[in-house]
Amino acid sequence: MSNQxxxxxIEFLQAVEARFGTISFDLAANxxxxxxxxxxxIDGERSRxxxxxxxxxxxVNSFMKQWSGxxxxxxxxxxxxxxxxxxxxxxxxxxxxxxxxALQLPAAVxxxxxxxxxxxxxxxxEVTPRVYKTEVRDVCLAMFEPSGYKGRExxxxx
Numbered sequence: 001m002s003n004q005x006x007x008x009x010i011e012f013l014q015a016v017e018a019r020f021g022t023i024s025f026d027l028a029a030n031x032x033x034x035x036x037x038x039x040x041x042i043d044g045e046r047s048r049x050x051x052x053x054x055x056x057x058x059x060v061n062s063f064m065k066q067w068s069g070x071x072x073x074x075x076x077x078x079x080x081x082x083x084x085x086x087x088x089x090x091x092x093x094x095x096x097x098x099x100x101x102a103l104q105l106p107a108a109v110x111x112x113x114x115x116x117x118x119x120x121x122x123x124x125x126e127v128t129p130r131v132y133k134t135e136v137r138d139v140c141l142a143m144f145e146p147s148g149y150k151g152r153e154x155x156x157x158x
Contacts, residue, residue, distance in 0.1 A: 007033040008077050008104060012131045014039070015157040016075075016102060020143065023102070024071025026051035027062050028078045028086070035075050063089065068097030077104040080137075084113035087142075091121035094144035104131075107138040118142045125155035 013035055017023055026035045029051040036050055050070070052062035059065045063085070067074060078086040083105055090101050107126060108114060118124065122142035131139050141155070 006132065006135055007038070008035060009131060010038060012127075012157060013075075016141065019155075019157075020100075020102060021073050022071075023073050023075045024050065025074040026053075027067060027070075027074050027076040027101070029053045029056075031055040035077075066097060067093035067099045067101070070099060072100060074099055074101045075104075076101055080106055083111075084117065087113045087117035090142070090144045091117055094121070094146055098146035099144075100146060101144040103142040103144065104139055105142060107140045109140075121150065123149050124152045126152070127155055127157055129156075129158055131157075 013023065017039070023035055023039065029035065030053050031037065034051040034053075050058065052059050052065060054060055067089070076086060076090065087103065087105070090103050093099050094101055103118075103122070105114075105118070109119070109124075122144050125141040125143065127139055127141055143149075
C-alpha cells in the first residue's frame with residue numbers, strides 16, 4: 001500500500017481524542033478512510049460523518065472551502081507527497097477562523113514546510129512509539145490552536 005493512502009490506525013486516533021477531544025471533521029479523506037466514520041463504527045455513538053474529499057456531500061476539494069465551524073477539532077492526515085500547501089493552510093485557517101486542527105505529518109523537522117509553516121505556529125508532539133507498524137516512517141502531530149499555544153514535546157501515546 002502506498003504511503004499516500006495509509007489510514008491512521010484507530011488506536012492512535014483514540015489516543016488523540018483522549019488527549020485533545022472529539023475529532024469532529026476530517027479535512028482530507030474519502031468515505032473509507034474518513035476518521036469520523038471509522039471512529040463511529042468503534043464507539044457507535046457518533047451521528048456525524050463529515051469530511052472533505054472524494055465522495056463527500058460537502059465538497060471534494062478541501063482547498064475550496066473555509067475550514068471554520070467544523071466542530072471542536074478537525075483532523076488532517078494529508079497525502080505526504082506534498083505537505084507544504086496543507087501545512088500553510090492549517091496555520092492560516094487556525095489564525096483566520098479560529099479552527100483547532102490536528103495535523104499528522106512525517107517527522108521531518110528540517111524541511112522547509114516544517115520550518116516555515118509548522119514550527120512557528122503549532123504545538124508539535126513527537127510521537128513515540130511508532131504509529132505505523134508496517135510503514136517505515138515516523139510521524140509527529142502538529143496541533144494548531146486558536147489560542148496560539150506553541151511548543152514541543154515527546155508524546156508517549158501508548
